[in-house]
Amino acid sequence: MPTAPQSTDELYQALRENDRRPYGRTRTVTAEELVEAAERFEDPAALVHALLELQEAYNYGSEPRKSPVVFARLLTLFDEQPDVFDERLRHMLFWRFKWVAHALRQIPEIPLTSLRQWLAQMRERYETAGLGLQPYYQQAYQLAAHVGEDTTLAYELWAGRGRTRLSDCEACEICEHARHHLTTGDAERALRTWEPVLAGKASCQEEPARSISYALLPLVQAGRTEQARELHLAGYRGCRRNPSMAQETGRHLEFCALTGNEARGLELLAENRGLFDEVDSPLDLLGFLTAVEVLLQRVEFLGHGDLPAAGYPGRTWTVAALRAEVRARADDLAARFDSRNGTTAHTDRRRARLDRAPLLDTLELTLRTRGLDDVAPAVAPAVAPAVAQAAAPAVGTAAEVPDSLPELIVRARTLDEQGHPDARACWTRLRDLVDADDYTHPEDPAVGPLARLRADLLAEEANRAGEKDEFADAAALHEEAAALYDAAGRPADAAVARGCALLATAQIAPEDAAAAGTRDADTAEATTAELTAAHASLVALHERTSGMAPFQEARLLRLRATALGLRLQTSRNEEHAEPLRAEVAALHAFATRHGLDGQISGALLLRCSTFALTGDLPAAVAEIDALLDRLRTQGPAWHLPRTLGLRGRLQFGLGDAEAAHADLTESLRLAADWPAGTVDTARLHGDLAEAAMRLGRPEEALRQLTRSAELALRHGSRTDAFCAYSGAAQLCLELGRVEDCIALLDSVMAEPDIAAGEVDDRLTAQLRLTRARALRAGEDLKAATAEFVALAAESAGWDDDPASHVMIAAEAAVLLGESGEFGRARQAMDQALAAHDKAPSYEQLSNCLRELARLQAQQQGPDGLADALAFLDDAGRIADEARAAGHRAQGRSLDTALAYEHGRVHAHAGEYEAALAALEKALALLGEPAQDDDRAGEWAECVRLAAIVEGHYLERAADALTRLDAAVSQLTSSGHTEEAEPLTSLAARLRDAT
Known part of the structure; x- marks a missing residue:
């Protein structure tokens, strides 16, 4: 708190502001400071309000040891100055007897006799005040359940009484009734009892999140898995990172562990790591730790005890080590409670949870389904995968990697010359062997020197980098390989490596231009020049290199053609098409003369692409159909998936989504016959998502998008993956699957590189923006507003993208208006208006300004009319600007919408004649x-x-x-x-x- 309140008015204002803060240390410390400030005023009512705020902060901040102390002061003030307590304060005081009873149960150091004495005092106070005893009997039942006594009578004494004004809210009582039925073994009755809460018909601050956490496993046992999935997503969001709901958060971890979602459980554990330190309630901590142990026990049982796990701060943990630590602490807590209560109830309940077998092998909880292998650190395989025979391999057939090192090296090179996808497995195995400390290079003329093998491995690594568009790394690796080839006396191999480096270097230009903020037209021009120069250098390199084998010369010809193909793709200049056709023809003739099937296929694919780039799609399809016929009869078969993928994209251009869908589906089917990485399956799934959308199948599109993202992430193409996830989240939101959208984005945003700010800030902002919109759709107005406000502040510095700032700031303003914070809404809208001057956004700004005017008039009536009309005046200026610029609205006319809103605003403010006049104007305009x-x-x-x-x-x-x-x-x-x-x-x- 910057400065202490100097008057009771300032104190009450500070109390109101603190009440808007989330529960946690900031709110609690501020409440403590406000009590100190209230003690300086000679106003007992102010002190009562400050103490009530402090007790609430302790109660919902999971600090049960302090709550009874504060309540004792309140009770003393009530006994000494009862007149200070009006009806509302008196009600709050007697309500909080229950809070104290709950707090005392949570602390094992409090003797059982003290708990019973407190209940006796509560009963006496209620009887003296003429209050109904149903709340007392509820607390008596909860104590019996906590201790582990027979609860039959205690439950009947509570449940048989009618509710009073001091009874817990209906939703909380429903939860308590259902939990009782659950402990008596009647899960079916428990679920029936819970139905109003689970259906959203009864709720409060902690409901339905609390009920959901207890209902998840019974729902799965009852076969209602889809309902359990949906409630898990909604319920977890209602309790995560909340110290006062640590037990509920833990039950979501337990749910993940028992439904085959151990990887998600570890992810959620990491998100809630702070609970290890922040939960001051021993009982809540016991519940949380027991659930954590259920999860860790399951992960360790599955053989992943060495996985990293988020645990107590101050050290790194593996699953196994954290499980041992958690087990010791939880056992100690259970023993302390049992010692206090004189039973074994808490130890028994803990053991029952730990002994429970998984309920399902797997239940798909989120759109981003991952297994423990996906979260494990990447480890090179100890045994190499099988590879195909070098000579005329059949699709899908494979042979073991040769045990002999010389044979393995020769096999790798032979497969690499053919462009066979199984070469990659051989190179992977060789890389492991060469990197080992005890590696000894064979003395074999067929193998050559170690420098050549190291160059081969560098070239293969460079090719992988190029596949990920990491062109700078690829160029450097190819140059390093070329130097080693020279040292090994392999000038032709060195020439091919330098040719690859030239092409990779030419493709670095777009990255540098984008980083410098260069305009697209300038970027295209620079890239075109780079590729023209690269082609000239490749031609010169080819001409001065002699003694090449046919496959090496074909590779240089392919690089020359590829450079011109990329140039045409960049420039879209018809003059660049003919040189490309000439290079492709030269490649095709050379490959045909030497029987190089892979390069023949590559040349035909480039010829097809030339037709496509020049706009002749029917000719492109005809070319690709001929190529497909050749591939099916003469091979190479591993080119089929990629070729079908291109055909599918051509069908998009022809407007035939059905044909595109069929081609892409067949492409993915055939790709499964080859090792991962042979085909860009991530792109195929993304293209299939587009086909599904064009065919009106959004759910299928969503599945394909998430699959595309998962594959891109595994391949290391993280930007592509996050872009795909962004598209999936947006589609999810459009489909109304709000909780799925939020869960997906929460998982993606937890990725280390995003969390560390290493991903492009605009892409991260797009992910956050979609999440904020989903939070708003999910009616989490506070969280949505906070995210929008943060994004508005960040986007204010996007000088190169003022249009995005207009959009974000305007949406933030509307959300602030919905929360009644019209001062901050005005500030956000002023930011949007300033950015609008640089990047006009007539309709969105007009819509947001009118909505703000309506909200202010609706919430504040006549008092808000002046400010509401100021918003409408701004909307009027926007409409004038749009008209002057010749802008045509896509939806409603800005002028008629403005007149209509004048009518609504004046009606809300009670200015009915003005409202009618404005509506008459709107009708005349329409x-x-x-x-x-x-x-x-x-x-x-x-x-x-x-x-x-x-x-x-x-x-x-x-x-x-x-x-x-x-x-x-x-x-x-x-x-x-x-x-x-x-x-x-x-x-x-x-x-x-x-």
Whole structure:
């Protein structure tokens, strides 16, 4: 707290501000400071309010040891100065007897006799005050359940009594009843009891999150797995990182452990790592630690005890080590409670949870389903995968990697010359062998010197980097390989490596230009020049290199053609097509003459791409069909998946989504026959998602997008992966799967490179923006507002992208308005208006300004009219600017929408004549709807509101009915019967009222 309140007015204002903070140390420390400040004022009521705020902070901040101390002071003040407590304060005081009873149960050092004495005092106080005893009997039941006594009588004494004003809310009581049925073994009755809470018909601050956490496993046992999945996503969000709901958070970890979602459980544990230190309640900590042990025990049982795990701060943990630590601490806590209570209840309950077998092998909880292998650190395989025979391998057949090192080296090179995908497994095995400390290079003329092998491995590593668009790394590795080839006396191999480096270097230009903020047109021009120069250098390199084998010369020809293909793709200049065709023809002729099937296929693919890049899609399809026929009869078969993928993309251009879907599906089917990395399956899944969307299959598209992202992430293409996840999250939100969207983004945002700020800030901002919109759709207004405000502050510095700042700041302003924070909303909107001057966004700004005006008038009535009209004045200027710029709105006319909003705002403020005049203006601007007029709905709504203002508020029913009858006649005669129905209904109500 910057400065202590200097008056009771400032104190009350500070208390209100603190009440808006989330529970946690900041709120608790501020509450403690406000009690100190209140003690300096001679106003016992102010001290009572400050103490009540402090006890609430302790209660929901999981600090049960301090809550009873604060309540003792409140009780003393009540006994000494009862007149200070008005009816509301008196109600709060007696309500919190239950809080103290709950707090005392949570501390094993408090003797059982003290707990019983407190309940006796509670009963006495309630009886003296003439209050019903149902709340007392509830606390008596909860103590019996906690201790492990027979609860039959205690439950009947509580459940048989009617509710009072001091009873727990209905949702909390439902949870308690259901948990009782669960402990008696009647899970079916428990789920029936929980139904109103699980369905959202009863709720409070901690419900339905608390009920959901206990209902998850019974739901799975009852076969209601989809409901359990949905509730897990919603319920977890309601309790995560909350110290006062540590037990509930733990039950979500336990749910993950028992449904085959151990990897998600570890992810959620990491998100809640702070609970190890922040939970001050021993009972809550016991529940949390037991659930953590259930999860860790399951992970260790599955053979992953060496996985890293998020545990107590100050050291790194493996699953096995953390499990041992958690087990010792939880056993100690259970023993302390049992010692206090004189039973073995807590040890027994703990053991029952730890002994429970998994309920399902797997239950897909989120769109991003990962297994423990996905979160394990990458480890090179001890045994190399099988590879295909070098000579004419059949699709899918494989042979063991040769045991002999010389044979392995020769096999790798032979497969590499063919471009065979199984070469990669050989190189991987060789890399492991060469990197070993005890590696001895064979003295074999067929193998050559170690320098050549190291160059081979560098070249293969460079090719992998190029596949990931890491062109700078690829170029450096190829140059290093070339130097080693020279040292090994392999000038032809060195030339090929330098040719690859030239092409990779030319592709670095777009990255550098983007980093420098260069315009797209300038970037394209620079890239075109780089590729032209690269091609010239490749030609010169080819001409001065002699003694090449056919496969080496073909590779240089392929590099030359590829450079010109990339140039045409970049420039889209028809003049660049003919040189490309000439290079492709040279490659094709050379490859045909020497029987190089892989390079023949590559040349035909480049010829097809040339047609596509010049806009002749039918010719491109004809070329690719011929290539597919050749591949099916002559091979190489591993080129089929990639070629079918290209054909699918060509079908997009021809508008045939069905054909594209078929090609891409077949491509993925064939890709499964080859090792991972042979085909860019991540792109194929992404393209298949596009096909599914064009065919109106969004759920399929969502599955394909998430699969694309997962594969890209495994391949190391993290930016592509996060872009795919962003698209999946947006689609998820559009489909109304709000909780799935939030869960997906929470998981993605927890990725180490995103959390560390190493990913492109705009991409991260897009992920956060989608999440903020999902939070808003999920009615978590506080979290959504905080995220939007943070994004608005960050995007204010995006000088190269003011349009995005307009969008974010405007949405943030509306959210602040929905929360009633109109001062901050005005500031955010002013930022949006300033950015709008650089990047006009007429419709969005107009929409947001009108919405803010409506919100302020609706929430504040006449007191908010002036500020609401100021928002509308800004919207009027936006409309004027749009008109002057010749902008045509995609939706409603900005002028008619503005006039309509003037009507609503004045109506909310009680200015009914002004409201009616504004609505008349809107109607005049719209004009009466004709047949096939898409403005009929807007016109009808304007008439409806005008009639309400006229007939109800201005009490001119006859005029309103005349207006409505004429409008109904106009709409009906022009075929807009559906739009006329609300007006007919309103007219009937007005007639009934007169």
